[in-house]
Amino acid sequence: MLRGRWLQWGITVFTLAVFLLVIVTGLFGTPAGNHNFGIVYVWLVWWALLKLLLVPLMGRFWCSVCPIPAPGDWLQRRAIITPRPGGKLYTVATKLLRRPGSAGARPWPKLLRNIWVQNLGFLSVALFSALILTSPLATALILLGFILVSLLVSLFFERRAFCRYLCPIGGFVGVYGQMAPVAVRVKDPAVCASHTDKACYVGSDAGYGCPYSNVLQKLETNTTCSMCGECLRTCNKDNIAFYVRMPGADLLDTRGRRLDEAFNGLMMLGAAFIYSVVLIGPDGPLKVTARAVGTPGWFIYAAALLAFNLVAVPGLFWLCVRVGQALTGKPKAVIGQFAARNRKRESLFADYATVLVPLGLAIWVAFTLSFTLTNLSYAWSALSDPFGWGWNLFGTASIAWTPYLSGMIPYLQVPVLLVGLIIAVALGLRTAHQHQQPSVAALPVSAFCALAVVGLLTLYMA
Amino acid sequence: MKRSDLFALLIVLIVLLGLPAGLFGYQALRTQAAGMRVIDITARKPEGGGFIPDHLELRAGQPVRLRISSPDVVHGLTIPGLGVNVDEIYPGKVVEVDLTPDKPGRYAFACTRWCGIDHWRMRGVIEVLGAAGEALPTEPPPLYQRLGIDLDAPTHPAHATPAAQPSAKEGVALNVALPAEVTDATQRRTLAPVDAFQRLRDDPANAGLSDDDVWNLVAWAWLKDVKPNALARAETLFARDCAACHGLDGKGGGPAGVGLPGMRKMDPTMPKGPANFTDAGTMLAASDVLLQGKLLRGGMGTGMPEFGSLYSDEEQWAMIAYLRTFLFRK
Amino acid sequence: MRETSRQGTSRQEPALSLPKGNRAIGTLNAAPAEHRRFSLRKAQWFAGGVTIALVLAALLAPLPVVGAPPQEQRITISAHTFAFEPGTVRVNRGDTVVISLESTDVVHGLYLDGYSISTQAEPGRPGELRFTADRGGAFHFRCAVPCGNLHPFMIGKLIVGPNLTWLRAVAASLIATAGALVVFWRT
Numbered sequence: 001m002l003r004g005r006w007l008q009w010g011i012t013v014f015t016l017a018v019f020l021l022v023i024v025t026g027l028f029g030t031p032a033g034n035h036n037f038g039i040v041y042v043w044l045v046w047w048a049l050l051k052l053l054l055v056p057l058m059g060r061f062w063c064s065v066c067p068i069p070a071p072g073d074w075l076q077r078r079a080i081i082t083p084r085p086g087g088k089l090y091t092v093a094t095k096l097l098r099r100p101g102s103a104g105a106r107p108w109p110k111l112l113r114n115i116w117v118q119n120l121g122f123l124s125v126a127l128f129s130a131l132i133l134t135s136p137l138a139t140a141l142i143l144l145g146f147i148l149v150s151l152l153v154s155l156f157f158e159r160r161a162f163c164r165y166l167c168p169i170g171g172f173v174g175v176y177g178q179m180a181p182v183a184v185r186v187k188d189p190a191v192c193a194s195h196t197d198k199a200c201y202v203g204s205d206a207g208y209g210c211p212y213s214n215v216l217q218k219l220e221t222n223t224t225c226s227m228c229g230e231c232l233r234t235c236n237k238d239n240i241a242f243y244v245r246m247p248g249a250d251l252l253d254t255r256g257r258r259l260d261e262a263f264n265g266l267m268m269l270g271a272a273f274i275y276s277v278v279l280i281g282p283d284g285p286l287k288v289t290a291r292a293v294g295t296p297g298w299f300i301y302a303a304a305l306l307a308f309n310l311v312a313v314p315g316l317f318w319l320c321v322r323v324g325q326a327l328t329g330k331p332k333a334v335i336g337q338f339a340a341r342n343r344k345r346e347s348l349f350a351d352y353a354t355v356l357v358p359l360g361l362a363i364w365v366a367f368t369l370s371f372t373l374t375n376l377s378y379a380w381s382a383l384s385d386p387f388g389w390g391w392n393l394f395g396t397a398s399i400a401w402t403p404y405l406s407g408m409i410p411y412l413q414v415p416v417l418l419v420g421l422i423i424a425v426a427l428g429l430r431t432a433h434q435h436q437q438p439s440v441a442a443l444p445v446s447a448f449c450a451l452a453v454v455g456l457l458t459l460y461m462a
Numbered sequence: 463m464k465r466s467d468l469f470a471l472l473i474v475l476i477v478l479l480g481l482p483a484g485l486f487g488y489q490a491l492r493t494q495a496a497g498m499r500v501i502d503i504t505a506r507k508p509e510g511g512g513f514i515p516d517h518l519e520l521r522a523g524q525p526v527r528l529r530i531s532s533p534d535v536v537h538g539l540t541i542p543g544l545g546v547n548v549d550e551i552y553p554g555k556v557v558e559v560d561l562t563p564d565k566p567g568r569y570a571f572a573c574t575r576w577c578g579i580d581h582w583r584m585r586g587v588i589e590v591l592g593a594a595g596e597a598l599p600t601e602p603p604p605l606y607q608r609l610g611i612d613l614d615a616p617t618h619p620a621h622a623t624p625a626a627q628p629s630a631k632e633g634v635a636l637n638v639a640l641p642a643e644v645t646d647a648t649q650r651r652t653l654a655p656v657d658a659f660q661r662l663r664d665d666p667a668n669a670g671l672s673d674d675d676v677w678n679l680v681a682w683a684w685l686k687d688v689k690p691n692a693l694a695r696a697e698t699l700f701a702r703d704c705a706a707c708h709g710l711d712g713k714g715g716g717p718a719g720v721g722l723p724g725m726r727k728m729d730p731t732m733p734k735g736p737a738n739f740t741d742a743g744t745m746l747a748a749s750d751v752l753l754q755g756k757l758l759r760g761g762m763g764t765g766m767p768e769f770g771s772l773y774s775d776e777e778q779w780a781m782i783a784y785l786r787t788f789l790f791r792k
Numbered sequence: 793m794r795e796t797s798r799q800g801t802s803r804q805e806p807a808l809s810l811p812k813g814n815r816a817i818g819t820l821n822a823a824p825a826e827h828r829r830f831s832l833r834k835a836q837w838f839a840g841g842v843t844i845a846l847v848l849a850a851l852l853a854p855l856p857v858v859g860a861p862p863q864e865q866r867i868t869i870s871a872h873t874f875a876f877e878p879g880t881v882r883v884n885r886g887d888t889v890v891i892s893l894e895s896t897d898v899v900h901g902l903y904l905d906g907y908s909i910s911t912q913a914e915p916g917r918p919g920e921l922r923f924t925a926d927r928g929g930a931f932h933f934r935c936a937v938p939c940g941n942l943h944p945f946m947i948g949k950l951i952v953g954p955n956l957t958w959l960r961a962v963a964a965s966l967i968a969t970a971g972a973l974v975v976f977w978r979t
Contacts, residue, residue: 009470017477024482031533034938035554080470134941246830253827279945280932284875287942374905374934375944389489390529390556397555401936407906410929414961418847418968425972434827439977450969454962461930461958462951507898535939536899536914553938576914577898705916717896718915 005081008064008228016067019143021386026140030388034401036136037386040378042143043133048372050173051364056247059177063170063226068147069163069211072154077208087203087234092155105158108165108213114260118171119267123309125168126271127302130278130290160211164224174223175264176361178250183243184227185219191239192217200231200240207233216240221250223261248423251354254431256345265356266317269452270309272363276459280370320444321352324432328441352431352445355424359449362420363456366413370460374403410461417453424449498525498560505530505537505551505573508580513573516586522593525562531555538574541588542772543567550575566592567599570771576706576718582767604770606755609652613755614762616729619743620656622663624677629791633682636675638668644683651750655680655786659746681790688783693792695777696784703769712739712788722765736765739788746789750782757781836975843971850964857928859953862886869893869948871900871913873940876933876948885928885953891921901936904950910936929957 018041026038033039054062063069074080076089091105125132125142132138150162163170186192200216203209209231210216212224216231232240277283278290289297325348377399384397391397405412425446432442493500504514520526530539532551539548539557548557563569573584589598606613643649644658653661662668662676671679701710707719714724714736725732739745757778758770773781832840865887870877871894883889893902893913901912902919906927911919935946 013473013477016474017481020478020481021485024485030531030554031941032554032938033941034944074474079467080474082464082467130942134944249828249830252830255827280947282875282879282948284872284946287874287945291942370932371944385555387485387489388531388554388556390531390558391488391492403903403905403908403934406903406908407927407931409905409932410957410961414851414964417961418964421965422968422972425969426976429973429976439973443973446969446973450965453965457958457961457965461961462955534941536937575899576895576916579897701917706914707916710916710918716916717894 005233009081011065012067012070015065016070019067019147023140023144025386026136026138026143028387029136031136032388033134033136034375034378035381035385035388037382038136038139039133040375040382042139044372044375045379048368048376050169051368052372055173055176056179056361056365058182058227059180059222060170060173060224060226062173063163064228066163068143068150068167069154069160071147072151072162073160073211075151076154076159083203083205083207083233085205087199087205087208089159089203089208091157093157106156108157108161112165114258115165115171115174115264116260117166118168119260119264121166121168122171122264122271123267123306126274126309127305128293129275130287131293133279134291159209159213163226164212171264172268175261175268175357176364177222177225178357179248179361180222181244181247182227183222183245183249184216184225184229184231184240185243186216187239187241189217191237195237197236199234199236204234204236206236207231209234220253223250248358248427251357251427252430254351254354254427254434257347257350257354258345259347259350262347262350262353262356263314265353265360266314267309268360269356269363270313272360272367273313273452273455273459274305274308276367276370276456280367281459317353317356317445317448318349320448321349323444324352324437324441327443328438348435351435352428354431355427355445355449358420358423358427359452360420362416362424363452365416365420366456366460369409369412369416373405373409375401376404377402413460414457417456421449421453496527498527500527500529503528503530503539505532505539505577505584507534507578508584509578510534512584513571513586518586518588520563520588520590522563522566522590525560528559528561530557530559535577536575537577537584539571540574540772541569541571542774543569544588546571547574563588563590566590572772574702579718581706581718582703585771587771604754604758605651606751606758609751611751611755613752613759614728617744617747617752620654620746622656622659622673623742623746624674624789626674626677627789627791628674628677628681630678630682630685631792632675633678633680634686636671636679638671638679640679640683641665644680647687650683651754654747654749654752655684656746657749658683681786684786685783685790685792688780692776692780693784693787696780699773699777699781700784707736707765708739709736712785714738719765724764724766727763739785742789745785750779753782753785754778832975839971839975843968843975846967846971847964850967851960855956857885857953859886860884862888862924864888864890866890866892869902870896871902871935871946872896873898873900874935874942874946876902876935876946878948880949880951882951883925883953885925887925887952889921889923889925893919893921898939899937900939900946902933903936904931904933906931912937925952928953928955930955 022038022042025036029036029038050062076091077084078090089105093106128138132142146167149166153162153166154160197204198215198217199206199209201209201214207230211228211230212226214224214231216235219225227242229242232242278286286301289295289301292298378401380396380399384394385391425442428442428445428449429439431445432439501515501518504511506512506514530548530551532553534553536553537551539551539559540546541561544561544563546559546561548559551557567590569588569590571586571588573581575581577584591598641661643653643661650658659676659680662679663673668676668679705716707716707722708714709716709719714733716736719736722735724735724737726734737744756766757773758768760766760768769778862884865883867881867883867889869881869891881891891902891911893900893911895913895915895918897915899912899914901910902921903910904921904923906929907923909921909923911921913919929952931950931952933948933950935943937943939946
C-alpha cells in the first residue's frame with residue numbers, strides 16, 4: 001500500500017481541497033480570525049499537526065502530501081496517477097526553450113542550490129507574522145502567492161525546485177526532520193556503487209526520479225527527503241526502503257555540516273524567542289507595532305528583529321564556538337579562506353550548530369503548545385461556519401471558545417525542553433570529540449543551550 | 463490517458479471547481495430560502511465605518527431579515543422604535559433578526575456595546591415608507607423646544623444645597639400639603655429643585671420645618687410619581703449607555719469620558735469632562751426639562767451624544783428621575 | 793549527474809549488512825560507521841540514571857510551602873486593546889484574590905489558565921473574579937472576548953506564591969545540563 005500511488009494522491013487531494021477552502025475563506029470570509037476557517041485551520045490545526053506530530057515523528061513527510069507543489073507536479077508529469085514511460089517530466093522549457101543537449105527543464109541555478117533563500121523566506125514571513133497570523137486576507141494572499149510561485153517555477157525548472165530551494169516551511173521542516181525516527185535510505189550501497197542506471201534519480205517506467213533531486217546513494221540525512229516513496233517505486237534493484245531508527249541519527253556525524261542549515265537552526269531559535277516576547281508577552285503596544293506594517297515604528301521593530309536574528313543570536317553562538325576553540329587550542333584556528341572552507345564544509349561553527357536541531361525543535365514545540373491547546377476549540381465552529389456567515393454545516397457552530405488543558409501547558413512544555421536540552425548538550429560534546437577537541441571546548445555551547453532553555457522558561461513562567 | 467488517470471483528474475477538477483461553486487452556491491441558497499428580503503449589515507468599529515449600511519429604506523408590512531455581523535469587536539444593536547434588541551453581535555458570528563415594520567416613520571438604531579471611543583456615534587436610521595409611499599409623519603417637538611429653553615445658557619450654581627442627603631421617605635412622613643407647582647408633573651419639570659426648595663422655604667406654613675425637612679419634601683416631590691420598574695429600566699439604560707463616560711457612580715469619571723471637554727466647551731469656568739451627577743450645585747440648579755433637553759440633544763462639541771432618537775418619552779423621564787437618585791434617596 | 797545531496801568530506805562506509813529482498817520497511821540495525829555509532833558504557837548509563845533521578849526530584853519532590861499568611865488581595869486589572877495593565881500580577885499562595893476587570897475601550901474578557909475561570913468587562917461595566925489562589929506557579933490570563941485582530945495574543949501572567957513552577961523548571965534544566973555533561977564527557 002505504501003508503494004501504491006492512490007493513498008498519497010488521496011491525501012494530497014484532501015489537502016488541496018482544504019487549501020482551496022483556506023484561500024476562499026481568507027479572501028471572502030469574515031476578517032475576524034477566530035471564526036475564519038483559513039486562520040484557524042492553518043495557524044492552529046495544521047501548525048500544531050506539523051510541529052507536534054509530523055516533524056518530530058515523520059520528518060519532512062508533510063511535503064509529500066502538501067498541496068502547493070501538487071498542480072505543478074501533475075503538469076510536469078502530465079499525469080495525476082500513472083507514471084509516464086521512463087519517468088519523463090515535461091516543463092514548458094522543454095517545449096519553448098529547448099536548448100541543444102539539455103534535458104529540457106532548466107537546471108536550478110548553482111548559486112541557489114542551498115537553503116539560504118528558504119532561510120530568508122522564513123525570516124520575511126516572521127517579520128510580517130503578527131499581521132499574517134491575525135489576518136485571513138493576508139494568510140490567503142501569502143498562500144496563494146506560494147502556490148503561484150510553485151506553479152511558475154515548476155513550469156520552467158526541474159522537479160520540485162520550489163519545495164527544495166524556495167519554500168520557507170521546507171527549510172526548517174527539513175532541518176528539524178533530522179530528529180525523526182524514520183528515514184528512507186538505500187539498503188546496500190554496494191548495489192548502488194555497482195550499477196549505473198540510477199533510476200532513483202533519473203526515473204523509469206515504474207516511477208519518476210526523486211522530486212527533490214536527491215541521489216539516494218548519497219542520501220544521509222532527512223533534510224531533503226520528504227519520504228514520498230518515488231525512489232522506492234522506481235529503483236529497479238529494489239534497494240531502497242523505509243527505516244525506523246534512532247531519533248536524531250542523522251546528527252550523529254557532526255562533521256562536514258552545511259552552513260545554510262546551521263543558519264536555519266540559529267534563525268529558527270531567534271524567531272521562537274521573538275515570537276515568545278512579542279506575541280505571548282504582555283506588551284500590547286509592541287504587538288500593535290509589530291502588526292502595523294509600514295509604519296515608522298514597524299521599521300524599527302523589523303530592524304530589531306533582523307538584528308537579533310541575523311547578528312545577535314548567530315554572533316553569540318559563534319562566540320561560544322570560538323571561546324571553546326580558544327580555550328583548548330583545538331582544532332587549530334584557520335583565519336580566512338572562508339569561501340574555500342565553506343565549499344569543503346570544514347566549518348566548526350556549522351558543525352556545532354547540530355545542537356540547535358534538538359534544542360530548536362524542543363523550543364518550537366514548547367512555543368506551539370503555548371497557544372494551540374488554548375485556541376484549538378475554535379476548530380469546531382470554524383468547521384461548521386468556515387466563512388463566519390452564520391452557517392452551521394455540522395452543528396458545531398455555537399461551540400464556544402474553551403481552552404483545553406490550560407493548567408497542563410507548563411507540565412507539557414518542561415519535559416519537552418529538558419529532553420531537547422539533554423540531547424543538545426550531548427550533541428555538543430560529541431561535536432567536540434569528533435573534532436579532536438577536549439570536552440571543555442563544548443562548555444560554552446552547552447551554556448548557550450542552557451541559557452536558551454532557561455530564558456524561554458523565564459519568558460513563559462516568571 | 464489511462465482510465466485511472468482520467469478518474470483521478472476528474473476528482474481533482476470536481477474539487478477545484480466544485481468546492482467554490484458549492485460554497486458560494488450554498489450561501490446564495492440560504493439567502494433565497496429566507497423567503498424575504500435579506501439585508502446584510504456589518505457592524506464595524508466607528509473608526510472603521512460603524513454600521514454599514516447605516517441607512518435603510520423599508521416598506522411597512524414587508525418582512526425583512528437583517529443579517530448582522532461584526533468583523534472586529536463585540537457590538538450590540540437596538541432599534542427601539544421597532545422593538546429590536548440584540549445584546550451581542552459577536553465577531554465572526556452572524557445574528558439574524560426578522561422584522562416586519564408596521565407603521566411608517568423614521569426609526570433610529572444604535573450600537574449598545576461599547577466598541578471604542580466613538581461608540582456613541584455608531585448610529586443609523588431606518589426609514590419605513592408606507593405601502594403607498596406616503597410622506598413620513600413628523601414628530602412633535604420635545605418639551606424643551608416647546609418651552610423655548612436655551613440649553614446652552616450659562617447656569618448659576620444652586621444658592622442652597624442640602625447638608626444631608628434628602629430622603630423622599632422622610633419627606634412623605636412629614637405629611638405636608640404641597641403646592642400644585644411642585645406636585646403637578648408638567649409644572650414641576652420646569653422648576654429647578656433649588657427653586658422649589660426656595661418656594662417651600664419661603665412659604666410661611668413651613669416655617670417650623672428645618673432646612674433638611676424642606677429638602678426632604680423636595681425629594682419626595684421629585685420621586686413620588688416614579689414607578690419602580692421605570693427606575694429599573696433607567697438603571698439598565700444608564701449602565702449600558704451612560705456609565706462608560708459618567709461612571710457607574712455618576713461622578714463623571716468613566717474611562718470613555720477621559721479627554722472629553724464637557725461643559726467647559728461652552729463655559730470655561732465649568733469643570734472639564736462628563737457631568738458629575740452627584741454635584742449638588744449644578745444638578746439642583748437644573749430643571750428636569752433642561753436635563754431632558756441635554757439628554758435628547760447632546761452635542762455642541764461637549765462629547766455628549768444625543769439620545770432623543772433612542773429613548774421613548776417614558777424612558778427619558780425615567781432617566782431624569784434616575785439622575786435625581788444620585789442626590790435624593792428614595 | 794548533478795551533485796545534489798548533502799555530502800561531507802569523503803567518507804567510505806562499510807557495506808551495511810541489511811536485509812535485501814522485497815521488504816519495504818525495516819529497521820536500521822547493522823553496525824554503522826564509526827562516526828555514526830552511538831552506544832553508552834555502563835558508567836554512562838549509571839550517571840544518566842542519577843541525572844534523571846535528580847531532575848525528577850527537582851520537578852516533583854514536595855516542598856513545604858513557606859510564605860506570607862494568606863490575605864485578601866484586591867487587584868484592579870485594566871484591559872485595553874491589546875494588553876492588560878498590569879501585565880504581571882503577583883499574589884501569595886492561599887490568598888483570596890479579587891480581580892476587578894475594567895475595560896477602557898471595548899468589550900474585553902479575562903480567562904485564567906489553570907483555574908479556568910473567566911469574566912468580562914466593558915467601559916462602565918466592570919467584571920469581577922473571586923477565587924482562592926490554592927495552586928502555585930505561573931498562570932497566563934487571556935482576553936476571553938474577541939476584541940480585535942490581535943485578540944488571541946492579549947495575554948498577561950498571574951504568579952502565585954513563590955514561583956515554584958519556574959524555580960523547579962530552571963533547577964531541572966541546570967541539573968539536566970550538568971548531568972548530560974557528566975554522562976557524555978568522555979566518549
